[in-house]
Amino acid sequence: MKYILIPTLIFCALVSCQKKTEKNATVIKDCTGSYVHINDKDYLICNTERVENIETGTELSITYQKAENCDVLSPTLCEMYHKHEGTIEIIELN
Numbered sequence: 001m002k003y004i005l006i007p008t009l010i011f012c013a014l015v016s017c018q019k020k021t022e023k024n025a026t027v028i029k030d031c032t033g034s035y036v037h038i039n040d041k042d043y044l045i046c047n048t049e050r051v052e053n054i055e056t057g058t059e060l061s062i063t064y065q066k067a068e069n070c071d072v073l074s075p076t077l078c079e080m081y082h083k084h085e086g087t088i089e090i091i092e093l094n
Contacts, residue, residue: 020091022063029056031078036062041085046070050090061094 025036034051035042045051046067054060070087 020063020065022061022094025060025062027051027054027056027058027060030080030082032080032082033072035082035084036064036088036090042082043086043088044070044072044082044084046072046087046089048072050093062090063092063094064088064090 023038025038028035028037028042029051034045034048036045036051043064065088067087067089070089072087
């Protein structure tokens with residue numbers, strides 16, 4: 001019994017670490033990257049290909065999770081700073 005219980009508990013702990021959230025968001029794009037604006041805060045999108053064909057200002061519902069390893073740097077030079085609250089990975093566009 002404990003051989004089944006222990007792996008099940010470990011699996012549940014790992015799955016719960018990747019908290020997914022669904023929110024309404026506005027897409028923002030500038031020379032520093034692509035962001036979503038949620039509850040008066042901006043979050044840098046790691047997987048920008050998900051919003052590649054979506055225009056700035058578009059409102060949509062997304063499912064996302066916080067991204068731990070995100071290497072999204074603009075390949076062009078940009079003298080602008082865009083304050084953000086962290087990085088996210090979009091799981092689904094609803």
